[in-house]
Amino acid sequence: RPKAWSKLVLQAWDFRLSSAEDRQNWAQSFANRLRSLRDEEDQANARKQQTTCQKYALLSRRCLGMFLNVVLIACTWAAVLLSTVKRDQISKQLGTWLSAAGAGAVGIQIGDLAPNLVVSTVGGVLPTLTKMLTDMEKWPPAVRARHNLWRLYLGKILNVVVVIGLNVELIAGKPLYGQEEMLVEHDVRYKCVEDQAGAALFSLVCTEFLLSLALKPITGIISGRAWHRLMGKGDFKMPEFEVPDNAVDLIYFQCLLWSTSLLVPPLVFATPVLLFLQFKWLKYSLGHLTSRPFVAETCALSVTLLQLLGCSCLLFSVLAYCLAVVPLPHTSLCGPFDAGRGPLAALAAWAWAAGSSSSAMGYAKGALEVLYNNPGIMIGVICTVALLMVLQRSGGIRAHRLALEQLHLATSRQIESLENELWRVERHSELLKKRLDWHEKTKASA
Secondary structure, three states: OHHHHHHHHOOOOOOOOOOHHHHHHHHHHHHHHHHHHHHHHHHHHHHHOOOHHHHHHHHHHHHHHHHHHHHHHHHHHHHHHHHHHOHHHHHHHHHHHHHOOOOHHHHHHHHHOHHHHHHHHHHHHHHHHHHHHHHHOOOOHHHHHHHHHHHHHHHHHHHHHHHHHHHHHHHHOOOOOOOOOOOOOOOOOOOOHHHHHHHHHHHHHHHHHHHHHHOHHHHHHHHHHHHHHHHOOOOOOOOEOOHHHHHHHHHHHHHHHHHHHOOOOOHHHHHHHHHHHHHHHHHHHHHHHOEOOOOOOHHHHHHHHHHHHHHHHHHHHHHHHHHHHOOEOOOOOOOOOOOOEOHHHHHHHHHHHHHOOOOHHHHHHHHHHHHHHOHHHHHHHHHHHHHHHHHHHHHHHHHHHHHHHHHHHHHHHHHHHHHHHHHHHHHHHHHHHHHHHHHHHHHHHO
16 A cells, blocks of 8 residues: 555654654654554455455454453453442451451451452453453454454443442432342441442542552553563563553543542542543653553544543433433432432422522522522632633643744744755855856956
């Protein structure tokens, strides 16, 4: 494919690169794309030379790999479901086992976190098994990267769907999935089932942030060094920064934050902080704890990531819509509206009552009373506005500085080009002057 090679080779140099690190990263990325294109052409040529039996064998291999992937996802789903349903029994059993060592309370705490630990364990094992299956299926590099993204996303997001679905059933107060009894019972330690569901999801956010995101690069280095010591061959190389894994983790964690914020509204203020810390930690991991990744077809991966983000937004919209329109039963002082009414219906009733009041002054007075009795609303609004102003100012200063640097580089290149042109003109004028002198001497001698 000459067009593919020419499109890649003819844009081999980027004049906007200023630092040595940027040029090194660009060179490595360019080499990776060339290598990916070469591998794709080799595999395309190999596919053209395949016999019918080899084609059917490859098809059978891929069907088997997809089937095993579905079985793997189903097993992880069952593990998360059982750990959530049997959480009380697991907590009591661990408390009994560890009570002999004087750590019965620790066993109970670990048992309460059993679903979270299962989700984190599944999230750590799933990438390795998924890549083994996609490698077995012999996909081209770009297609294999997209398969890894989709399969990792489905495996992780379905586990969260199980946990959220069980908590939604707990809030609804009735079986929702065709069974006779509810799968999760009300814990007497919580007065409201909304508090129990919110605490379960918030604990899942904390464990995922610590175990699945923060400790992932460290566990990769530890396992890599252990494997290097066991094999004892060559120099130790840092584990590669896995772009599909980290991208899926980011989208999955973002969807988890969105869903949890419906039951834990203060989490909205902590979400930017968590995402900022995750970004800084990933940046540090990329520079110091991992090696540069091999990325094939960056544009295709970007499109796939946008598709995954769109699926997450769709799932969150469905969850928010269901919680907004479904009448929720709850005891007194456990919700801002009456039991048996949907939040959207209660909000519409409040708006209708406010619109049909005798005067707008009475409505304004009621709104001021609400704000006076709940000062946290104004504090939250002020903090949010202040944070947005600080971020906008810092981002504007950074953008202006970057624009000035780019302008300085462009101006420097233009000045250098003009100096070269001036030198060429001076050189040409000297040649013309010498030629004129020669013609005058020749004319005078004649």
